[in-house]
Amino acid sequence: KELRSERDSLTGTQRPKPQNAITIAVSSRVLFNMDKEQQIYEQKGMEEYLKYQIEHETEPFGPGPAFPFVKALEAVNTRLRELYPESEELFDVVLMTNNHAHVGLRLINTINHHRLFIERFCMTGGNSPIGYLKAYHTNLYLSADPMKVREALEEGIAAATMFNPPEKRTEVSETQLRVAFDGDAVLFSDESERIYKAHGLDKFFEHEKAHENTLLDHGPLKGFLESLGKLQKKFYAKGQRMDCPIRTYLVTARSAASSGTRALKTLRSWGLDTDEALFLAGAPKGPMLEKIRPHIFFDDQMFHVEGAAELGTVAAHVPYGVAQKRPQKKLAVENAKDSSAAAK
Amino acid sequence: MDSMVRNPDVKQRDAAQAVVVAVSSDAIFTPEVEQVHGATEPLRKGDAFSFMKAIQVVNERLLTLNSDETLLFDVILLSNDSEEKHSRIIASAKHYGLDIGRFCFCNKEDSIESLQSNNVKLFLSTDTNDVCKALQKGVPAALLYHQTDPHHQTEDQLKVVFSGDVIGSSEEMLHGLREQGFTETQLQGFKTAKGSVKEFAILMGEMRRRFGLEGSPLCTGLMTAWSSRDVCASALKTLRGWGLLVDEAFCLAGAPRSPILNLVRPHIICLDGLYHMEGFTAMS
Numbered sequence: 001k002e003l004r005s006e007r008d009s010l011t012g013t014q015r016p017k018p019q020n021a022i023t024i025a026v027s028s029r030v031l032f033n034m035d036k037e038q039q040i041y042e043q044k045g046m047e048e049y050l051k052y053q054i055e056h057e058t059e060p061f062g063p064g065p066a067f068p069f070v071k072a073l074e075a076v077n078t079r080l081r082e083l084y085p086e087s088e089e090l091f092d093v094v095l096m097t098n099n100h101a102h103v104g105l106r107l108i109n110t111i112n113h114h115r116l117f118i119e120r121f122c123m124t125g126g127n128s129p130i131g132y133l134k135a136y137h138t139n140l141y142l143s144a145d146p147m148k149v150r151e152a153l154e155e156g157i158a159a160a161t162m163f164n165p166p167e168k169r170t171e172v173s174e175t176q177l178r179v180a181f182d183g184d185a186v187l188f189s190d191e192s193e194r195i196y197k198a199h200g201l202d203k204f205f206e207h208e209k210a211h212e213n214t215l216l217d218h219g220p221l222k223g224f225l226e227s228l229g230k231l232q233k234k235f236y237a238k239g240q241r242m243d244c245p246i247r248t249y250l251v252t253a254r255s256a257a258s259s260g261t262r263a264l265k266t267l268r269s270w271g272l273d274t275d276e277a278l279f280l281a282g283a284p285k286g287p288m289l290e291k292i293r294p295h296i297f298f299d300d301q302m303f304h305v306e307g308a309a310e311l312g313t314v315a316a317h318v319p320y321g322v323a324q325k326r327p328q329k330k331l332a333v334e335n336a337k338d339s340s341a342a343a344k
Numbered sequence: 345m346d347s348m349v350r351n352p353d354v355k356q357r358d359a360a361q362a363v364v365v366a367v368s369s370d371a372i373f374t375p376e377v378e379q380v381h382g383a384t385e386p387l388r389k390g391d392a393f394s395f396m397k398a399i400q401v402v403n404e405r406l407l408t409l410n411s412d413e414t415l416l417f418d419v420i421l422l423s424n425d426s427e428e429k430h431s432r433i434i435a436s437a438k439h440y441g442l443d444i445g446r447f448c449f450c451n452k453e454d455s456i457e458s459l460q461s462n463n464v465k466l467f468l469s470t471d472t473n474d475v476c477k478a479l480q481k482g483v484p485a486a487l488l489y490h491q492t493d494p495h496h497q498t499e500d501q502l503k504v505v506f507s508g509d510v511i512g513s514s515e516e517m518l519h520g521l522r523e524q525g526f527t528e529t530q531l532q533g534f535k536t537a538k539g540s541v542k543e544f545a546i547l548m549g550e551m552r553r554r555f556g557l558e559g560s561p562l563c564t565g566l567m568t569a570w571s572s573r574d575v576c577a578s579a580l581k582t583l584r585g586w587g588l589l590v591d592e593a594f595c596l597a598g599a600p601r602s603p604i605l606n607l608v609r610p611h612i613i614c615l616d617g618l619y620h621m622e623g624f625t626a627m628s
Contacts, residue, residue: 046557100557101566101580101593108577119573120599125565125591126558135603 021092022139022227024073025129028097029144030162031070032061032110050102057106060113065165065314066142067114069295072177074117076231076245083238089231094136095121096129098148133157140224142316150319158224160298160316163309170293170312176245178294179228181221181274182285182318183252183263185300189217190321192259193300197322201282208259216266220320221298229272249292250274255281286311300324346450346458349430353438354445359463361414363547365399366448366459367392368469369423371488373436386439387432391470392488393440395611398502398561400443405561406554415551419444420462424452459483466544468612475615480533484540486614489605498609504548505565505610506590510534511541512571512579541614542586549588565592565608569601 028034041049073091080090093116095107101123111118122132130151133141141152141159152159172178184193196204228248235244250267254260256279267273278288286307289297297315299305301323308315350356373387399417406413421444423433430449437444450458455474459467460483467478467485478485489505510518518534552562566583568576576595583590594604605613 050557101590104580104593105577108573108580111573119595119597121573121593121595122604123593125563127592131607132604135607136599 019137020088021090021137022231023092023094023136024070025094025096025133025136025138025141026066026070027129027143027145027148028095028099028103028107030064030066030142031095032064032067032107034061034064035164046100050100053103053106058109059106060110061106063114065162065316066296068172068314069142069177070116070118071174072172072295075175076177077117079245080231080234083240084234087234089234092120093118094138095123096132096136096138096141096143097122098124098126098129100125130155139227140221146317146319149317153220153318153320158221160221160318162314162316163305165314166309166312168312169314170290172293172295176247178247178249178292179225180249180251180289180292180294180297180313181225182297182299182301182304183250183254184216184219185321185323186219186221186298186318187225187250188219188222188263188266190219190300190323191217192262194322205255205258208254208262212262213265214262215269216262220318222270222272225272225274226270247276248274249294250277251285251288251292251297252277252279253282253285254279257281286313289313289315346448346454348462349434349447349449351434351437351444351446354443356445357416357418358414359418362416362418363466363551364418364420364462364464366420366422366462366464366467367396367488368467368471368474369421369425369433371468371470372396372421372442372444373433381428384432384435386436389440391490392468394499395468395488395502396442396444397499398611401500402502402551402561403443406551409554413554415547415554417443420446420448420464422448422450422455422458422467424450424455456481456483465547466612466614476533479537479540479615482536482540484544486544486612489610489613501561501563503563503565503608503610504612504614505567505592505608506541506545506579506583506588506614508566508568508576508579508583509571510538511582512568512575512577514578517575537615544614545583545586545588549583549586552588552591560591563592564588564590565594565610566590567594567596567601567604567608567613569596570598571595572597 029038037049037053040052070093073093077090080087095118104123122129124132128148130148133152134155138157141149141157142162143149143159144162146161149159149161181187184190192204192208195207225248228246232244232246235241252263254263260279264277280288284307285304289308290311290313294313297308297313298318299315300318300321302317305315305317370390371392372390374390399419403416406416421433421437425433434447448458448462456478459478465484467483468488469475470488470490472487475485475487518531521531548564552560552564555562566579568579573595576593580590580593592608594608596604
């Protein structure tokens, strides 16, 4: 149930409650292209970097890898506002950066230039933004910094690392948001992947068939899929199923013949689904994604992220589970369960 | 009439050059529930304690950079307490090694006058009423932010946050507030407060520039609570025009303030006149 928002006693402006919105936090480097500036920082240090930023304050940055995704979120919001003018169940994009406030004016100028609808930001001047993610009830965090992404995942917040957009970028829709998810270690836990890694493909298929009716555990992005589903239902309720501006895809290496069943049964038991489920039985994901044209594709394996990018899809890496090269702390899957179970 | 007592344990600053800050005694030492006659133990630490310690760190670093530095914090403890408590206050300050230059004992009614006559650049209190009264009389004042968990407030870096909703608003926007029910007195109060904030911001800008971008013992920030990003941008520009480039900036656009403030952990918040906004009160 939506919480009634308070009218600010002072100004009378509506104070939207963050719990009602689907909050997407993006860092400055994924929203905009700051390659040149990043280079200056790495080569010449903080002072030169900030000096450069201030000198070029009126020059807007170009779009970064998350830019088309954010634009598509706004397109969905426009449609939602038409159908539900009083509702706060919208996407709320927050700029969450540990950049210095000296860059603030250039970032705001850029937001204005591109006509983005970003009203909230945190510039933490070098401190970790992770605490702020929780304070804003963040549903998804996108950053160029894998360490911050890992930290967020450990706190139970869906997060993914984004990279430079592919040279040859596939054109994406400006009116329909398309989000593609890998299955294991993204929507689901990495338990099956562990079997595959330890015992190979045959054992994996055997195991999945034997456990067909056992539900898989939650993965870090299950909650985000759930949020998308919630918004989709709002369009269906107004008879807009065919014309829904949100479309979701499961793109998995599982095979329809064997291991796919377990995945679908699990989704169904959660009350979730994706508009399309693509079982590639181990085939590369790039070509399929090229056809789908998602604004973003989440995968836990860099191999697939890179493969997607090679063929023009913006892919984000979810550094979770056994596929990661680096050893990790036990990840907060329990937290993820609790936070998505709590009324959002 | 006030009685000004110099602290013999602390080197006196050049008050004309220093950043004179007056802090209410009730903020430095927790007011006692029961007045015990003849009690001598040191008073308990109050809300302003970590602020006092952080100020000390800033002063020490300034003097390390330049032993002849005059742009230092110069603290006056302002007390409305009864005479029998005076010596206990002075002894407590000594006990904790607080960098208090002078003790000013006066009646509550005379407080504002004392502040005005001592060239105070900032008056600090945890009481929003005291802060707003001072602001109305043209005395620069700021709120000591009350941390729900005092252990979280750092003592080795002073954090000063400026509220930017009024600073960043244009004249037309402020005129528009009239339609929202603000009185002329209140609107005049905003103008006065803006002037006071300006003075303090200039000083903070100067002090901040003594240190490098990283590892500074003084950290400054801007927060707009309900304004749009353009007002926040305007506030950033205004502060910059006054010589203050803030380290951190937050544009909340209506999001609840407490969770964010508890992460920002400022010691003081320089309100720009909208002191009765909920979320900025001492007990938030």
